[in-house]
Amino acid sequence: MTGADMRRLSLNQATVNRLSLGEAVDLCVRHEIPAIGLWRERVAETGLAGAVKTVRAAGLDVSSLCRGGFFTHADAGARGAAIADNRAAITEAAELGAGTLVLVSGGLVPGTRDLPLARRMIADAIGELVPVARAAGVRLAIEALHPVFAADRCVITRLGEALDLALEFPADAVGVVVDTYHVWWDAALFADIARAGERIAGYQVCDWILPLPADTLLGRGHVGDGYIDFPPITAAVMAAGYAGYIEVEIFSEAVWTAPPDETATTIRKRFPLAF
Amino acid sequence: MTGADMRRLSLNQATVNRLSLGEAVDLCVRHEIPAIGLWRERVAETGLAGAVKTVRAAGLDVSSLCRGGFFTHADAGARGAAIADNRAAITEAAELGAGTLVLVSGGLVPGTRDLPLARRMIADAIGELVPVARAAGVRLAIEALHPVFAADRCVITRLGEALDLALEFPADAVGVVVDTYHVWWDAALFADIARAGERIAGYQVCDWILPLPADTLLGRGHVGDGYIDFPPITAAVMAAGYAGYIEVEIFSEAVWTAPPDETATTIRKRFPLAF
Numbered sequence: 001m002t003g004a005d006m007r008r009l010s011l012n013q014a015t016v017n018r019l020s021l022g023e024a025v026d027l028c029v030r031h032e033i034p035a036i037g038l039w040r041e042r043v044a045e046t047g048l049a050g051a052v053k054t055v056r057a058a059g060l061d062v063s064s065l066c067r068g069g070f071f072t073h074a075d076a077g078a079r080g081a082a083i084a085d086n087r088a089a090i091t092e093a094a095e096l097g098a099g100t101l102v103l104v105s106g107g108l109v110p111g112t113r114d115l116p117l118a119r120r121m122i123a124d125a126i127g128e129l130v131p132v133a134r135a136a137g138v139r140l141a142i143e144a145l146h147p148v149f150a151a152d153r154c155v156i157t158r159l160g161e162a163l164d165l166a167l168e169f170p171a172d173a174v175g176v177v178v179d180t181y182h183v184w185w186d187a188a189l190f191a192d193i194a195r196a197g198e199r200i201a202g203y204q205v206c207d208w209i210l211p212l213p214a215d216t217l218l219g220r221g222h223v224g225d226g227y228i229d230f231p232p233i234t235a236a237v238m239a240a241g242y243a244g245y246i247e248v249e250i251f252s253e254a255v256w257t258a259p260p261d262e263t264a265t266t267i268r269k270r271f272p273l274a275f
Numbered sequence: 276m277t278g279a280d281m282r283r284l285s286l287n288q289a290t291v292n293r294l295s296l297g298e299a300v301d302l303c304v305r306h307e308i309p310a311i312g313l314w315r316e317r318v319a320e321t322g323l324a325g326a327v328k329t330v331r332a333a334g335l336d337v338s339s340l341c342r343g344g345f346f347t348h349a350d351a352g353a354r355g356a357a358i359a360d361n362r363a364a365i366t367e368a369a370e371l372g373a374g375t376l377v378l379v380s381g382g383l384v385p386g387t388r389d390l391p392l393a394r395r396m397i398a399d400a401i402g403e404l405v406p407v408a409r410a411a412g413v414r415l416a417i418e419a420l421h422p423v424f425a426a427d428r429c430v431i432t433r434l435g436e437a438l439d440l441a442l443e444f445p446a447d448a449v450g451v452v453v454d455t456y457h458v459w460w461d462a463a464l465f466a467d468i469a470r471a472g473e474r475i476a477g478y479q480v481c482d483w484i485l486p487l488p489a490d491t492l493l494g495r496g497h498v499g500d501g502y503i504d505f506p507p508i509t510a511a512v513m514a515a516g517y518a519g520y521i522e523v524e525i526f527s528e529a530v531w532t533a534p535p536d537e538t539a540t541t542i543r544k545r546f547p548l549a550f
Contacts, residue, residue, distance in 0.1 A: 113504035119462070148423045150460035151502040152485055161462045185425035187394070187436045210427055214489050227426040229388035 003235075004272035010035035010063035011267065012204065012249035013042055016260045021046040023260070025058045031264040035061040037204075037247045038096060040089060052095055062098040063245035064141065064177075064202050065089065071125035072106035072118045072155070082106075083125060087132050094136040100201045100244075101133070102141050102177055107152040118155045123165060130173045141201035142166050143177040148216055159183045160192040166199050175201030178237055179249070181208055181220055184228045193236040200242040205230060205274050206250040213253065220250045223270040230274040246274065278510075279547035285310035285338035286542065287479065287524035288317055291535045296321040298535070300333045306539040310336040312377075312479075312522045318367060327370055337373040338520035339416065339452075339477050340364065346400035347381035347393045347430070357381075358400060362407050369411040375476045375519075376408070377416050377452055382427040393430040398440060405448045416476035417441050418452040421460075423491055434458045435467040441474050450476030453512055454524070456483055456495055459503045468511040475517040480505060480549050481525040488528065495525045498545040505549040521549065 011033050013024050021042040028036050036055065043051045043065070055062055068089040073079045086101075093101045105122040108115065126140060133140050144162040145154035156162050162176040176199050183189055185208075193200070207226030212219040223230060234246070248267045255263055286308045288299050296317040303311050311330065318326045318340070330337055343364040348354045361376075368376045380397040383390065401415060408415050419437040420429035431437050437451040451474050458464055460483075468475070482501030487494040498505060509521070523542045530538055 108502060113502055115460070115462075115504065146423070147421060147460040148487070148491075151483060155460070156462075157460050158462065185390070185422040185430070185432050187390075187431075187433070208426060211489075212423070212487070212491055214486075216423075216487055216491070227383060227388055229390065 003275040006032070006268070006271065007034055008244075008246050009033050009268070009271050010037055010061070010245035010247040011264070012037035012064075012066070012247040013039045014066065015248055015250045015255060015267070016263055017256055019260055021051050022054050025054050025060060027260050027264050028060055029058050030261070031268060033264065033268070035063040035245045037064045037066060037249065038062055038098065039066045040092060043092060043096070048092055048095055055096065061245065062096045063247055064100040064102050065093040065096060065098040067102040067104050068140070069103035070106045071122045072109045074110045074112070079121070079125070083128055086125070086129055090129065090132050090136045090138050093138040098138070100139050100141045100175070102143055102202060104143055104145060105154050105156050107150065107155060115155055122156065123168065126165070126169065126174060130169050134170070134173045139172065139201050140174045141177045142174065143179060144182055146182040158186055158188070158192070159196065160188055163192055163196050163199060171198055175199045177202040177204060178233070179204040180228050180230060180233055181206045184208060184233065189233070190236050193233070193240050197240050200237060200240055202244065202247065203234075203237050203242055204247045204249045205234075206248065218251050218253050220252050222250060222255070222266050223248070224273045234274050278550040281307070281543070281546065282309055283519075283521050284308050284543070284546050285312055285336070285520035285522040286539070287312035287339075287341070287522040288314045289341065290523055290525045290530060290542070291538055292531055294535055296326050297329055300329050300335060302535050302539050303335055304333050305536070306543060308539065308543070310338040310520045312339045312341060312524065313337055313371060313373065314341045315364060315367065318371070323367055323370055330371065336520065337371045338522055339375040339377050340368040340371060340373040342377040342379050343415070344378035345381045346397045347384045349385045349387070354396070354400070358403055361400070361404055365404065365407050365411045365413050368413045373413070375414050375416045375450070377418055377477060379418055379420065380429050380431050382425065382430055390430055397431065398443065401440070401444065401449060405444050409445070409448045414447065414476045415449045416452045417449065418454060419457055421457040433461055433463070433467070434471065435463055438467055438471050438474060446473055450474045452477040452479060453508070454479040455503050455505060455508055456481045459483060459508065464508070465511050468508070468515050472515050475512060475515055477519065477522065478509075478512050478517055479522045479524045480509075481523065493526050493528050495527050497525060497530070497541050498523070499548045509549050
């Protein structure tokens with residue numbers, strides 16, 4: 001626990017998803033959390049200009065914007081709309097001073113079982129967005145999601161796969177997110193973290209708990225509540241050269257219904273367990 | 276669908292888990308299913324000698340015995356008991372004429388979050404069982420389970436990982452099982468199937484369906500009901516040289532409560548979709 005650096009803590013807004021952007025920002029200030037990971041829905045609700053003003057006035061860094069992606073569609077119209085939406089997301093990230101736009105790439109193309117098709121569609125979409133991202137000074141961060149979400153949310157299921165895709169593009173434009181919840185089980189994780197090096201554009205922590213709830217999206221816990229051995233993963237991410245914020249991102253009905261100040265207190269208390 | 280060979284169909288007993296061994300054998304005979312994958316609990320219920328007699332009298336092949344494994348324990352006594360139980364399973368497999376004993380290796384060691392420890396414990400246990408398996412003429416088949424089960428059932432989560440472990444031991448003693456349900460999402464699947472070659476000791480099919488039920492163990496469907504693209508996987512397994520039975524193994528409350536003859540009819544009807 002000696003290595004914990006509270007200055008690297010960021011609250012991902014999804015952890016307190018009942019709060020408005022302004023309320024989440026106030027929570028960070030109250031609990032001396034120096035950064036926040038924002039979600040587009042909440043930014044839109046506040047308005048982009050208002051959101052920018054709110055986080056700047058509070059003196060918070062924006063560690064990431066969540067999220068772009070969902071590139072896998074059966075018809076060209078929907079694919080085009082996804083690209084347009086991602087262009088907007090890049091603009092928002094730039095305005096908010098978020099260097100990183102997190103991408104959840106999308107599941108199988110509706111009506112198909114064709115994983116390679118979905119993967120090609122994702123690669124094509126990212127290729128189209130790269131010049132936009134570079135021009136805006138925003139890095140696209142491909143997130144590998146746990147294979148439990150492969151069919152419906154993200155066919156990119158391992159850090160190594162996200163990295164291989166990122167490596168097709170310039171390092172300043174495309175990186176990867178390491179989210180402990182999604183990748184902790186992978187025997188190749190440490191090799192892939194080392195291989196990722198400067199491609200690591202974000203690091204998110206939350207724990208794997210059991211039993212999974214009916215909505216498997218929500219089976220996450222505070223650091224220390226579950227099965228993940230965080231310190232070696234954090235050490236590997238740091239050793240790979242990642243110097244950015246560590247976001248605590250927890251999708252959990254129990255966390256969402258807890259008083260937000262209690263959640264923030266728990267996050268601060270548990271953060272050192274990640275080191 | 277031209278490549279389907281009904282002579283390669285095997286019914287894994289777990290698919291009709293409300294039936295006794297004798298009832299499951301009768302079902303296979305009634306539906307011209309030439310082989311069965313047996314479960315130890317049902318064998319024990321019938322008695323080993325009686326089970327051997329029943330399957331032989333019916334003229335069925337035994338495609339596998341399920342299952343050995345669960346090697347990850349905190350104390351030496353429990354580890355020793357697991358080895359003893361696996362020795363017994365090897366003897367049973369030999370008596371039943373099942374060339375293959377399927378291994379579900381075990382999750383995290385209770386009280387720890389140490390994946391490498393669990394993996395070492397599994398490798399050690401298999402090493403201890405190899406001479407027993409060779410002497411009995413039974414092949415240990417390491418099964419990679421979907422990462423959703425990594426914490427509590429099996430830390431070996433990818434075919435490639437199962438294969439790397441199998442490769443530490445002689446090919447006649449240790450192979451791998453390819454179960455579509457567990458590995459379909461893996462971008463390295465086809466490379467790992469090709470690499471596995473003669474190490475493939477079993478091939479099981481069932482589909483990935485959504486939403487997952489509350490008990491994630493039971494979220495499986497008949498071939499064709501879900502998201503898995505079977506034909507390329509089956510083709511790859513065949514191309515790798517696998518010439519054995521294809522087991523239909525479905526853990527599903529809906530399948531379990533269906534009339535067994537209806538289940539067997541569906542299995543035969545859907546089997547060609549796997550080719």
